[in-house]
Amino acid sequence: xxxxxxxxxxxxxxxxxxxxxxxxxxxxxxxxxxxxxxxxxxxxxxxxxxxxxxxxxxxxxxxxxxxxxxxxxxxxxxxxxxxxxxxxxxxxxxxxxxxxxxxxxxxxxxxxxxxxxxxxxx
Numbered sequence: 001x002x003x004x005x006x007x008x009x010x011x012x013x014x015x016x017x018x019x020x021x022x023x024x025x026x027x028x029x030x031x032x033x034x035x036x037x038x039x040x041x042x043x044x045x046x047x048x049x050x051x052x053x054x055x056x057x058x059x060x061x062x063x064x065x066x067x068x069x070x071x072x073x074x075x076x077x078x079x080x081x082x083x084x085x086x087x088x089x090x091x092x093x094x095x096x097x098x099x100x101x102x103x104x105x106x107x108x109x110x111x112x113x114x115x116x117x118x119x120x121x122x
Contacts, residue, residue, distance in 0.1 A: 006070070007045040007047075010069070011045035013067065013068045018043075025043065033056075
C-alpha cells in the first residue's frame, strides 16, 4: 500500500467515524487544536495525518488508533493490544504527573481486580 492509498483509507475512516458521532469538522478541529481547513485536508486525503493527531483523535472519538488504519495493516493481536486502547493511553499520559501514592493505589487496584477476575473464572 502506497502513501496515497494510506491517506485515502485513513481519510475515509476519519469521516465515517466523525459522522457516526454527529460531529462537524469544525467540532473535531477545535478539539484537535487545528484549523477546520487543516482537519478537512485530512478527511480529503490532501495531507497525511500525523501519528500524534491520530492518537488525539482516538481519544476524541474513543476508539483504538487501529480503527483508522486499513484492516490488512494491523494484525488481530496488535488490534487488541492494550497499548492502543484510548483509555490506556490516557492513563499512560497521566502517569508522570501522579505522586507515588497515586501510582501505588492504581497498581494495587489492578492487582486486586485481576485477582478477583481470576477467582470468578475458576
